[in-house]
Amino acid sequence: MQYDTIVIGGGHNGLAAATLLAKAGQSVLVLEKGAQPGGAVGVTRFKDGGSVPRYAHSTIALGRQEISDLGLSRHGLTGREAPLSTLLLSDDGRHVYLDGPSVAYADGAAHPDAAGFTALRDRLSRFADKLAPLVAAPPPQLEGGDWREIVGLAGLAFGIRRLGAVDSREFMRVLLSNVYDTVLDEMDDSPLAALLGVDAVLGGRQGPRAPGTVLTLLQRLRNGGNRIVPKGGMATVVDAFAEAASAAGVTIRCKTGVTAILTEDDRATGVETEEGERITCGRVLSSLDPMTTIRLTGIGQFDAEDVRRVRNIRTRGAAAKVNLSLSAMPSFTGVSDKQASGRILTAQGLGDLELTYNAVKYGEMPETPIMEIVLPGRRDAEMGATLSAIVQYVPYDLQGGWTDSAKKTLESKVLDRLEGFAPGLTASVQEAEVLTPVDIETETGAPGGHWHHGELIADQMLMLRPVPGMDRYEMPVSGMYLCGASTHPGGDVTGLPGCNAARQVLKGLKKRAAA
Amino acid sequence: MSVIKKPAMKGVQRGLSPTPFHDFLAPMNLEQSWMDWAGFLSPRHFESIESEYFAIRNQATVFDVSPMRKYRIAGPDALTVMNRLVTRNVAKMRDNRVAYSIWCDEDGNVIDDGTVFRFTATDFRLCCQEPQFSWLNDVAWGFDVEIVDESLDVAGLSLQGPTSYAVLKAAGFNGVETMKPFDIRHFDDGVTVSRTGFTGDLGYELWVPNDKAAALWQHLFAAGRIHGLKPVGYEAVEMTRIEAGLLLPGKDFQSSHHALRSTRGRTPFELGFGWMVDFGKGHFNGRRALLKAKETGPRYMVVGLDIDGNKPAYDALVYHRGKVEAGHVTSALWSPTCKRNLAFAMLKAPYGIGVTDDLFVEIYRDKEGKWEKGLARARIVNRRFFDYPRRAATPPALY
Ligand SMILES: Cc1cc2nc3c(=O)[nH]c(=O)nc-3n(C[C@H](O)[C@H](O)[C@H](O)COP(=O)(O)OP(=O)(O)OC[C@H]3O[C@@H](n4cnc5c(N)ncnc54)[C@H](O)[C@@H]3O)c2cc1C
Numbered sequence: 026m027q028y029d030t031i032v033i034g035g036g037h038n039g040l041a042a043a044t045l046l047a048k049a050g051q052s053v054l055v056l057e058k059g060a061q062p063g064g065a066v067g068v069t070r071f072k073d074g075g076s077v078p079r080y081a082h083s084t085i086a087l088g089r090q091e092i093s094d095l096g097l098s099r100h101g102l103t104g105r106e107a108p109l110s111t112l113l114l115s116d117d118g119r120h121v122y123l124d125g126p127s128v129a130y131a132d133g134a135a136h137p138d139a140a141g142f143t144a145l146r147d148r149l150s151r152f153a154d155k156l157a158p159l160v161a162a163p164p165p166q167l168e169g170g171d172w173r174e175i176v177g178l179a180g181l182a183f184g185i186r187r188l189g190a191v192d193s194r195e196f197m198r199v200l201l202s203n204v205y206d207t208v209l210d211e212m213d214d215s216p217l218a219a220l221l222g223v224d225a226v227l228g229g230r231q232g233p234r235a236p237g238t239v240l241t242l243l244q245r246l247r248n249g250g251n252r253i254v255p256k257g258g259m260a261t262v263v264d265a266f267a268e269a270a271s272a273a274g275v276t277i278r279c280k281t282g283v284t285a286i287l288t289e290d291d292r293a294t295g296v297e298t299e300e301g302e303r304i305t306c307g308r309v310l311s312s313l314d315p316m317t318t319i320r321l322t323g324i325g326q327f328d329a330e331d332v333r334r335v336r337n338i339r340t341r342g343a344a345a346k347v348n349l350s351l352s353a354m355p356s357f358t359g360v361s362d363k364q365a366s367g368r369i370l371t372a373q374g375l376g377d378l379e380l381t382y383n384a385v386k387y388g389e390m391p392e393t394p395i396m397e398i399v400l401p402g403r404r405d406a407e408m409g410a411t412l413s414a415i416v417q418y419v420p421y422d423l424q425g426g427w428t429d430s431a432k433k434t435l436e437s438k439v440l441d442r443l444e445g446f447a448p449g450l451t452a453s454v455q456e457a458e459v460l461t462p463v464d465i466e467t468e469t470g471a472p473g474g475h476w477h478h479g480e481l482i483a484d485q486m487l488m489l490r491p492v493p494g495m496d497r498y499e500m501p502v503s504g505m506y507l508c509g510a511s512t513h514p515g516g517d518v519t520g521l522p523g524c525n526a527a528r529q530v531l532k533g534l535k536k537r538a539a540a
Numbered sequence: 541m542s543v544i545k546k547p548a549m550k551g552v553q554r555g556l557s558p559t560p561f562h563d564f565l566a567p568m569n570l571e572q573s574w575m576d577w578a579g580f581l582s583p584r585h586f587e588s589i590e591s592e593y594f595a596i597r598n599q600a601t602v603f604d605v606s607p608m609r610k611y612r613i614a615g616p617d618a619l620t621v622m623n624r625l626v627t628r629n630v631a632k633m634r635d636n637r638v639a640y641s642i643w644c645d646e647d648g649n650v651i652d653d654g655t656v657f658r659f660t661a662t663d664f665r666l667c668c669q670e671p672q673f674s675w676l677n678d679v680a681w682g683f684d685v686e687i688v689d690e691s692l693d694v695a696g697l698s699l700q701g702p703t704s705y706a707v708l709k710a711a712g713f714n715g716v717e718t719m720k721p722f723d724i725r726h727f728d729d730g731v732t733v734s735r736t737g738f739t740g741d742l743g744y745e746l747w748v749p750n751d752k753a754a755a756l757w758q759h760l761f762a763a764g765r766i767h768g769l770k771p772v773g774y775e776a777v778e779m780t781r782i783e784a785g786l787l788l789p790g791k792d793f794q795s796s797h798h799a800l801r802s803t804r805g806r807t808p809f810e811l812g813f814g815w816m817v818d819f820g821k822g823h824f825n826g827r828r829a830l831l832k833a834k835e836t837g838p839r840y841m842v843v844g845l846d847i848d849g850n851k852p853a854y855d856a857l858v859y860h861r862g863k864v865e866a867g868h869v870t871s872a873l874w875s876p877t878c879k880r881n882l883a884f885a886m887l888k889a890p891y892g893i894g895v896t897d898d899l900f901v902e903i904y905r906d907k908e909g910k911w912e913k914g915l916a917r918a919r920i921v922n923r924r925f926f927d928y929p930r931r932a933a934t935p936p937a938l939y
Contacts (some may be wrong), residue, residue, distance in 0.1 A: 291823065291827075291828070320682075324681070324682040324683070325620060325624055325683075325822075325823055326823045327823075328645075328646040328825050328826065328828075329624075329646075329675070329678040329679045329681070329825050330645065330646040330678070331646065332678070332681055332682065333678050333681070336681065501828060
């Protein structure tokens with residue numbers, strides 16, 4: 026046996042799982058098919074030297090526990106960085122700016138819904154913190170859970186009671202409700218109302234009217250819901266995860282795609298790489314989605330019911346990425362440089378979000394895409410004049426397919442939308458990179474190019490994620506685990522699936538040693 | 541990947557469908573006693589159950605098994621898919637052989653039983669009672685096979701009884717004498733014969749495309765007259781099934797796909813089918829659960845009972861020492877051939893496993909409007925109650 030553990034995929038979750046296992050004394054090998062680790066956290070470098078986050082452009086609600094367990098702060102990611110501010114662009118020019126607790130128009134004028142919005146956000150944040158313990162552990166077990174978990178769940182229920190009678194009733198009322206109604210109960214539709222909607226649906230293939238979008242919002246509002254980008258940008262994030270892994274003794278091998286998971290007598294015993302090399306190990310952790318993992322192992326090793334459940338996971342992605350290299354920093358009308366240094370949203374309201382979502386159902390491109398934009402150069406000058414845009418809703422299964430001309434059409438739709446807010450931007454484009462869900466799938470292996478490796482919505486969350494029976498990270502083949510975004514609690518740059526999976530492996534080992 | 545063959549139908553058809561043999565069955569069915577078998581008109585009995593029963597045991601009979609579900613599983617991965625489906629090792633079968641088998645769900649509970657026809661390693665037929673098309677497609681997903689539901693295309697006749705071989709010889713099925721039990725042989729006019737059946741006796745099953753069904757019937761009856769060939773209905777076949785020790789899903793156990801309560805499924809071990817589970821062949825559906833079930837031991841046990849007296853123990857409860865309820869009877873009859881009062885019973889552990897003596901059945905009798913009950917002593921015996929060497933003799937005797 027060459028390694029105690031082999032981790033397939035060097036995305037941040039694979040690295041996180043590897044780190045915790047190595048820290049527990051295991052010899053760990055991470056195999057990554059790409060040229061460098063990071064997966065959907067990476068960097069695009071333009072010809073002129075500028076750079077931009079290739080996919081993810083901020084961390085969302087990254088937890089202190091993971092930062093400290095993985096030792097990320099020693100490698101440049103402390104989590105204490107100032108959270109990004111938020112700029113909400115409005116077609117009527119009355120942009121809204123949120124920085125810390127303050128909510129106002131970009132020109133400084135008071136926003137009529139500021140108080141209502143703040144009260145709602147605070148209330149939801151309180152709810153989110155009550156749910157946070159659910160996220161940082163394997164999903165609750167309905168049958169055969171051990172007493173510690175049951176005590177933990179009881180604590181959770183108690184915590185919800187402690188919200189008080191009014192709040193706890195409200196919590197139960199909104200939990201599985203939709204973000205559209207929940208927000209518009211409190212205020213009129215506007216870019217400010219859309220903010221909570223975007224947080225609920227970003228990366229998913231759901232409109233804000235879908236039931237369960239409050240639950241996804243609550244997940245994003247943990248830890249104050251902070252978006253953090255450390256000094257050095259997303260490259261620092263990848264490096265922190267990779268360096269923490271190396272420091273813990275993990276071996277990371279890039280350009281080594283895994284083509285098969287080897288089993289013997291219903292136990293994972295190693296992997297085979299693209300070059301045909303066979304590497305043996307005591308267990309395999311796959312940060313790939315369950316279907317890919319099943320295919321690598323052989324469908325015949327799994328019961329038909331498992332395969333059916335996995336087949337039915339909804340995985341079509343709806344987020345694309347457009348990265349621009351510009352000749353000059355874009356200038357948004359009526360917005361200061363500081364105000365443009367955080368995240369910038371283009372949604373005009375929850376209604377706009379829902380209508381834009383409609384097209385994706387029919388495999389069509391949105392007329393006016395919804396975007397979350399970051400200008401990395403505003404915070405780190407060495408990144409140059411670049412623009413990073415997450416674009417929604419962009420169908421994986423575009424009618425007619427993702428031809429070059431279809432990609433060009435998407436690019437011009439994005440530029441048209443930007444041009445309205447930042448005149449002259451289109452003319453300043455030097456290089457444009459369009460990454461459709463299909464491109465994302467090809468490059469990272471994420472099924473459907475999906476941000477979460479599988480839709481994150483109530484019926485695919487908690488013990489239903491990725492499917493019942495695999496929700497505790499363990500696959501039916503012994504010594505085989507899942508540790509990527511497809512598992513609980515889903516995607517985003519949190520390291521949680523990886524950490525949870527590794528903790529589950531260690532718990533199993535301890536149990537076996539005790540027996 | 542899979543093809544559902546639509547039956548040719550004009551307008552909306554209501555009620556039960558005739559089988560391809562119906563035009564022959566109907567005039568012979570003096571009692572006009574029919575039942576619903578999988579949506580088909582199936583004879584319950586033609587004249588008297590007794591005469592049909594004794595015909596099965598003493599001459600030659602045909603039972604129309606066309607309503608059985610028949611699936612063709614063909615393609616490069618057919619062997620892999622069949623081995624993924626059933627608990628037995630299909631790789632060990634030779635071509636043109638039949639194997640009785642069961643298949644299980646992920647919890648190791650039996651879904652159904654049936655016969656696996658291996659024509660070649662890339663061409664199989666599965667014959668069973670319950671619709672399995674969607675389950676087969678689940679099992680075959682990701683493999684290179686085509687699954688065709690042949691249920692409505694292939695007709696079947698079960699030719700059973702001591703003179704069945706003589707009937708086939710007289711009908712010119714040359715070479716049938718070398719067929720061993722579970723052999724398959726292909727004959728002219730699209731007739732495939734397998735040496736299989738439900739009766740535990742010498743017998744064959746004949747399979748033909750629907751359009752050749754009438755010709756086959758006429759041919760068999762022309763040759764079979766002097767060998768006492770006659771059609772039989774479900775009731776008589778049911779008696780011989782119990783004598784032969786064969787379980788019937790839905791009666792002796794519940795298919796796990798029909799059991800709503802999670803505790804109603806039964807593992808092969810609990811049905812006495814442990815011998816059909818081959819753990820050495822690699823993964824198959826339910827293998828992990830079955831390994832665990834084997835370790836924990838059976839929760840129930842289906843047993844054969846030999847009961848004092850001559851009153852059949854229909855639906856009887858089984859008691860240990862006459863006091864503690866141990867289970868219930870699922871099938872029962874007074875066996876005219878064995879001259880024994882027989883039954884299958886589903887007993888709850890430890891009865892039938894650790895505790896096998898001091899069992900009684902409570903038999904209920906309706907005596908002209910008055911119910912009487914009595915306890916009769918029951919002994920657990922091998923459930924293959926009727927087992928005669930002539931079943932397996934090759935070549936069979938020409939009675
Ligand atoms: C366009 C886009 C924008 C996003 N923006 C944000 C954001 O702003 N903030 C945020 O928090 N999250 C964002 N996300 C989500 C986040 O990036 C992902 O949820 C997260 O990166 C998932 O991490 P992972 O380690 O589970 O999987 P991945 O990052 O997908 O890593 C999987 C790794 O496995 C490798 N791999 C695949 N197949 C093989 C194989 N056969 N052998 C070996 N290696 C293999 C891949 O190359 C990849 O490195 C975004 C996602 C997308 C697609």
